[in-house]
Amino acid sequence: MQSDIKRLSLILLFAPFALWIFLLIALPHIGMVILSLREKVAPRVYEFGFGNYIDFIQEPIYWNTLLRTGSMSILVTFLALLIGFPIAYYIAKIAGNRSKGALFLLCLIPLWVSDLIRAFGWILLLRETGVASSFLLWTGAINEPIEFLYNDVTVVVGLVYTVILFMIVPLVSTLDGMDDAMVEAGYNLGGSGFTVLRRIIIPYAMPGIVSGCIVVFMLTAGSYLTPILLGGKNSSWFTEQIYDQFITRFNWESGAAFGFLLLAFTSLVVWLGLKLTGQTLANTVAKS
Amino acid sequence: MTVTDTPDLECTAVCKDFGQVRAVDNVSFQIPKGSFFSILGPSGCGKTTLMRMIAGFEDPSSGDIEIKGKSVLNTPPNKRNVKMVFQHLALFPMMNVYENIAYGLRCVGTDKATIDQKVKDVLERIALPDVGNREVHQLSGGQKQRIAIARCMVLDPDVLLLDEPLGALDLKLREAMKIELKLLQHQFNTTFIYITHDQSEALVMSDHVAIMNEGRFEQIGRPEELYHAPKTAFVAGFVGDSNRWSGKVSAVEGGKAKVTTDAGLQMLCQKRDGSDLSAGQSVNIYVRPEFISAKRADTGAAGDLNAIRGKVDSVLFNGANSRVLVRGPSGELIEADVVVTGSDSDLRAGDDVALSWSDQQTMCFAT
Incomplete structure (x- = not known):
């Protein structure tokens, strides 16, 4: 009797999660797999086959776009880590208890504004008639208005801005758990500032670094708005290809295949990253 | 004073202010070589601040701190030959025992063979010869304690500071560690400065004890002197x-x-x-x-x-x-x-x- 109730409550508690996983994650993906493995042989006639994947390999522009998306995402992740780490360290270790909360809140503020509005904010700043260009004209530093939009630098800057928060949050929570005495012990035993950073702070923060990097990389590689709006047609982001296949060309089979390729590619990069840094998901993401 | 009897540590009129609060007030003392010196006081009396100044994590507002006769006021903490056992030990959890002990030696650029030898020696001296490859979390409380001491002693410090390191241990182990610490101090023959609010720790282990209250030293003396001939009412009430x-x-x-x-x-x-x-x-x-x-x-x-x-x-x-x-x-x-x-x-x-x-x-x- 008692065990029946226990089992029932477990089932009830578990049900929403199971439904969510099954209906919103598993089922659509199964549908996508089936879709991506259909080849169009004649109008409304389909056959099972790997044609969509073969098309991808045979057309350099596709896999170039995927590689470009991947490498730029890695760059964005790296920059977010580089900029985010000192900020997180300051919030977690140097700022006083009261300013800690305020600073953390300041980091969260951009999240209250939608991605779209934030991207348009950048456009207002960086377009030919925008704030930056007008200001430079006014100071006399340039003679003609400059278009800052629609290049890779802008895309990277915009992406770093969008995702850096997801780097800072796990870093702050990991660094917060570090005893100050550990850093002091590092100095006390003769370590220089660099040694303490390299041998103590970074290894300690590794779970936060890895989980932040994974989240940021996945978000960047899968982002659509920021690269399109800030990079225009030049951005060649892979999500744009997927969108094209689905919406413009109405080629759902190929779009589904591309979607899967993106998932496989980003998973591969994350796996490689974990291997190279000698970390596992269990002792990093699960811990932080 | 000849070179041979230069005290390991000498503080002269050391003061430390935090804003309006004077945490350490005109403290002067000398610790002769190889002795076990305790600073005993209620919490908030400034003993931790004093120790952090000796280690270099705080700068005194005035006064001088000399180690082996040389002022260390302008020496950063990582260049002082004063090592410290922290209250919660602060062993590095991402390194194993061997790496924890080797850390300090690596910092000064010791070569690998010497590091191996020294780590092995120090582990033998603390009677834990086989724990080198263990992770920190696999050790018991008493073992962690000894590793924290070994990590400092392997660097051959002039002075070892201990900040209430027994506080986290249970009673039985604390009693055992008191005796063990005293033995370790004899064995290494290094000056130990032990900070505590627990008078039995201070009385049992120390050669000399300083009683600190509200930033001042009330009395410095051998444990039995403090007990039988207190100089101030605070000492009489606090000790025993x-x-x-x-x-x-x-x-x-x-x-x-x-x-x-x-x-x-x-x-x-x-x-x-x-x-x-x-x-x-x-x-x-x-x-x-x-x-x-x-x-x-x-x-x-x-x-x-x-x-x-x-x-x-x-x-x-x-x-x-x-x-x-x-x-x-x-x-x-x-x-x-x-x-x-x-x-x-x-x-x-x-x-x-x-x-x-x-x-x-x-x-x-x-x-």
């Missing part, structure tokens, strides 16, 4: 247990002061060197429980002793440290050590007793 009465000096004659307590009891106390008591002064009197003898009232007390009659309120049995609480004539509770033998002659609650103690054991401080 004592019964306290407040009162006024009614007369001073022949090196002895007669004191009338607030409750009207008469007590005689020996004047100590350097103290000046005069009639009419208000004083606090401290008497340790082990110097008070409690006997059944019918046996009577000797003439020249301080004596009080009372009734046993309760017997606190604790083996060799058993005590009686006696309700005195004015209702106060007085503690006295007794021997509980388990026979009929033991004191029981409700017995009338005569308490007596000698004037020599009556410590009197002007308030």
Whole structure:
């Protein structure tokens, strides 16, 4: 009797999660797999086959776009880590208890504004008639208005801005758990500032670094708005290809295949990253 | 002073202010080579601040700190040959035991073979030869303690600072570690400075103890000096247990002061060197429980002793440290050590007793 109730409550508690996983994650993906493995042989006639994947390999522009998306995402992740780490360290270790909360809140503020509005904010700043260009004209530093939009630098800057928060949050929570005495012990035993950073702070923060990097990389590689709006047609982001296949060309089979390729590619990069840094998901993401 | 007897550590008039608060106030002391020195004080007395200044994590507002005769005021913490065992040890959890100990040696650029040898040696000296490959979380509390000490000692420091390192251990282990620390100190023959609020730790292990209160050193001395000849009322009250009465000096004659307590009891106390008591002064009197003898009232007390009659309120049995609480004539509770033998002659609650103690054991401080 008692065990029946226990089992029932477990089932009830578990049900929403199971439904969510099954209906919103598993089922659509199964549908996508089936879709991506259909080849169009004649109008409304389909056959099972790997044609969509073969098309991808045979057309350099596709896999170039995927590689470009991947490498730029890695760059964005790296920059977010580089900029985010000192900020997180300051919030977690140097700022006083009261300013800690305020600073953390300041980091969260951009999240209250939608991605779209934030991207348009950048456009207002960086377009030919925008704030930056007008200001430079006014100071006399340039003679003609400059278009800052629609290049890779802008895309990277915009992406770093969008995702850096997801780097800072796990870093702050990991660094917060570090005893100050550990850093002091590092100095006390003769370590220089660099040694303490390299041998103590970074290894300690590794779970936060890895989980932040994974989240940021996945978000960047899968982002659509920021690269399109800030990079225009030049951005060649892979999500744009997927969108094209689905919406413009109405080629759902190929779009589904591309979607899967993106998932496989980003998973591969994350796996490689974990291997190279000698970390596992269990002792990093699960811990932080 | 010749080179050989340069103290390992000397502080001269060290002060530290945090805003308006003076955390450490004009502290001066010397620690001779190879001794075990404790700084004992209640929490918030400034002992941790003092230690952090010696380690270099805080700069003194004024005064000088010398290690082996050289001022270290402008030396950053990582260049001082003062190592520290932190309160929660601060072992590096991402490194194994070997790496923890080797960390300091790597920082000074020791070559690999020497590191291997030194780590092996120090692990043998702390009697944990086989733990090199273990992770920190696999060690017991006492083992972690010893690794934290080994991690410092492998660097051969001039002074080792210990910041209440036994606080996190359970009672039994704490007792064992007290003895072990003392033995380790003898073995390494390095100067240990031990910070604690636990007087039994300080008294058991130390060659010298400084009692600190509100940023000042109240008294520096050997443990038995502090216990038997406290210089200030704070030391008398803080070190060991004592019964306290407040009162006024009614007369001073022949090196002895007669004191009338607030409750009207008469007590005689020996004047100590350097103290000046005069009639009419208000004083606090401290008497340790082990110097008070409690006997059944019918046996009577000797003439020249301080004596009080009372009734046993309760017997606190604790083996060799058993005590009686006696309700005195004015209702106060007085503690006295007794021997509980388990026979009929033991004191029981409700017995009338005569308490007596000698004037020599009556410590009197002007308030």
